[in-house]
Amino acid sequence: MVDMLSTPVPTRRILALVTSLLLAGCATTPQQTVSAPTAPSAPALYDEGMVSAADPRAAQAGAEILRRGGSATDAAIATMLALNVVEPQSSGIGGGGFLVLGDAAGRIETWDGRETAPKAATPKRFLDASGQPLPFRTAVIGGLSVGVPGNLAMAAKAHASHGRLPWAALFEPAIRLARDGFALSPRGFRSLSTQPETGAHDPQARAIFYGVNGEPLPVGTTIRNPALAKTLEMLAAKGAKGLSSGPLAQEIAAKVAAQTPQDGKMTAADIAGFVAKQRPGVCGTYRVYRICGMGPPSSGATTVLATLIQLERFDLTALGPDSPTAWHLIAESERLAYADRDVFLADPDFEKVPVDALLDRAYLARRGALISPDTTIPKVTAGLPAPKLTLGSGPPEHGTSHFVVIDRQGDVASWTSTIESPFGSGIMVGGFYLNNELTDFSFVPQKDGALVANRVEGGKRPRSSMAPTIVYGPDGKLLMVVGAAGGATIPVQVIRALIGVLDWKLPVDKALALPVLFAPGDMVMVEKGSRLEAMIPALTTLGHTAIKAADMPLKTNAVVVSGGTLVGAGDPRSEGVAVTQ
Template sequence: MSRRLTSGIFAPLAPLFLALSGCAAGTATAPAPRVDAAEPAVFDAGMVSAADPRAAEAGAQILRLGGSASDAAIATMLALTVVEPQSSGIGGGGFLMLGDAKGAVESWDGRETAPAAATPRRFLDAQGRPLPFRTAVVGGRSVGVPGNIALAARIHAEHGRLPWADLFQPAIHLAREGFALSPRGFQYLARQPDTGGHDPQARAIFYGVDGKPLPVGTTIRNPALAGTLETLAAKGAGAFYKGDLAREIAARVAGETPSDGKMTEADIAAFAARQRPGVCAPYRAYRICSMGPPSSGATTVLATLLQLERFDLAGLGPDSPVAWHLIAESERLAYADRELFLADPDFVGVPVAQLLDPAYLRRRGALISAERTMAQVSAGLPAPGLARGEGPEEHGTSHFVVVDRQGDVASWTSTIESAFGSGIMVGGFYLNNELTDFSFVPEKDGRPVANRVEGGKRPRSSMAPTIVYGPDGKLLLVVGAAGGATIPVQVARALIGVLDWKLPIDTALALPVLFAPGDTVNVEKGSRLEAMIPALTALGHASVQAVEMPLKTNAVMVVDGRLVGAGDPRSEGVAVAQ
């Protein structure tokens, strides 16, 4: 039976909610499970891994009250709206993988949609040239209809155990009573004042009278967001998509859209979260499932891995420049296919089966050599009538994972795109700039780009919420990342770390990142990969550079029947046991 949350229940949690603790990557271990040989293991406690400890604790509290993995994931998403407003929240959307202990998976699409009147020229100037990125981002032109609340409502209806209103209480508490501004939050406010402080409502919450961000540790209260969450808790998801809130969103976005397809109330009312086919493939002895179109997550992660199966990555190990060279070459091939083919499948035929066909990936993998670099790469399938797209990708984003006592899991990547999205704030939350994930150039040489803007279309994403099952068919790992186009390589790196290099999950998340979407190999600045630049150059990579990348991965793993979770050491992420 469900137990309703009350202010009394949450009162003991106030010190945790109001103070940022454990900001470094954390590893938490639940008690040993009770094992029944006839059934999958049932854990004595569940676990949540998220990019902010207050949000992870919010999800864990829902598990303690008997909530499902889906319930806890919703509570975590709502809490991140409050404590990590630069990255995700109810003003954005996301993708969600659900799974159970026996290997059944579901794939859910809460990606934002373009207004019905949007045209392929949305991000071109009067002369037909792509707009500068920041010009395109700030204001209404970049805003898609938010999907996270609709997604939450769908999965709660099918998988929820606690009442809908209960899931909002941790976030309402954080918004009304306040939370400590974290170092990461302060850095984003200082770095992106054009969006963080674009809206007067936002400036009043996060900035001082001098126009500078409030200091680290300041208690931030957001009563407008608390009121919005209380309304949604009482009235349901419909209060987001119809009525006063929808009217205000449409008016604000339209008022800041200079031309081309202003958002309407009808656009908001028409939004629907979609269940999509799950995309799974075997890698060595494991079964890996991730998010298909309109995300490029599954195809890019799986292609990167499967093209490498013929190589002994385990024997090479994480300190081998050859291993990282092979990973770079496989990424180049995977991203070449991604750039040409991946888009909203409701508008474009995406050849997922062909891209993940084992024979096709063996042929692609045969192009990779341990001794030399491919001179050039291109998509491996014919694409008559399609042109390769151009355009920046999401840079904000948050990922969180939940495993409950029954072994049910949720892997949810949520985003408002760039830091603080479009900069527009309504009801205490930022609206996304997700439409800048479309290709700014709609066609080349008379051929359309698959990921061009179209009315009602969902922009391509890199999000890759992932679930891994072991050789015995049982749950092994739940993982996902934030960081725009680097998301697939972060996930692939974590999977290679665990599955090939047999590293503990926290060590795997701390591995450096190599990102090679084209002819330039980007290695994480300050990591061990920077010292490998001469070796990578000797293998034939003409351009290798050390760069800072927006990296943030979260995971929970089953180790000897126990749950072990971790957060990326580059973030404030932690894992919290139930």
């Protein structure tokens, strides 16, 4: 079940659609030249490469790097940097992420750039003086929630192994966007309007995104971020060490510490000590497909695979996407998978995570046997014994982005990048927001006399739901690359997309348009305004009495190989697109 192989992955090309408003603010500066690729290219498998990202400007940045001879890894780094500029509420160098690389031979390599707690952090970090959990917003805003950023360190390690263009070249599109400006999109405006407590928390951020009246700048306004352009120029020249040491690291540590009212404060040594780690990839077989993703400290791959494998005995293809029974079965399987996730998934450097046991096919067959097409499981619990650990509670992350790159040589990068909540902690340094990732830890370190696996500890990485995923077909060739943003809903978004393509044989755009059902426990949530809301009476008849329609933070990006051609899409709920090089 665990796959520790190495290298990057395959894929193809496709159409690009870009909104005129979104592109209106893009710079027209002539493209800068860069030196020849630093590594020889393999023979091309596809006519063109492709990038799918949550913002057209970022997708175009990645496509530019592909045109200039860059690898999938190079283009993914450029996409991440550009997203930091045009989608600052969601991800960037102030946060972390997980990167899954693959190649045409099916070899997988996974990287962990998840943020870490300061060394001095304690399990009581998010408790008040009376031992009660802090209110979420109190915990988020300011330094208490900030983890040591890991995205850039992870990017540097991936580039060292798989880059073709020089490091500095990857920064050029993002520097142009930050320096010359970009049009504020409708989604960016909504985030600034609905999250002013974090978006406008820092005076530096208010000066960039808000007017003198304190209101967000209007849609279409050209936003320039010279501080971020200067930071990116410095990092292009100095590499990742420009963030891990020197003036920028000292400024981050000092600003975070000054806004940390209790528990362990961040230090420059914490930032210098961050290590991006290569982790064992997690792969499993669903029907005839090999599906690979990110293991602990992410719960993404284990939750996605467990949910799917538990469903194998049911003919979802025959039921189809309009069947309440099909969605009922999906809900029941999600409930079982999330019960295991909540108890066992945590940072593997601190807790023993039984990945092989959780994905053992005999175990999942027993779990799947609990699912009935006619009734619901009265109460779901973890299926493995957990004598010393228990589940804890923590708020979901919403400030996340996913992007996919496939180059002409057939190498793939699937990267989920996050700063956790919209605009993270609200603290801005060097023109970028710092994450509030530590609120992904359980606020309660102990429950019913048992330790919570995902409790805060110094140097520990909080559990994540991020699920960058690569799928190979029965012929061993690349079939699909997918991932999502939206906190604890990320695995179910990926599951919905996979079932849509693999079981329901939908085109990728139609699969990403499918509604989302989220069943992490006894409560079942269905996407408000979708066909699932109309199915609530039928689902109730099947036993789901705790069910409601809700707005959910949904944003999925994917590329599939169809008839030897790359076909990509962005979630229709987002501003995401797929762009060919």
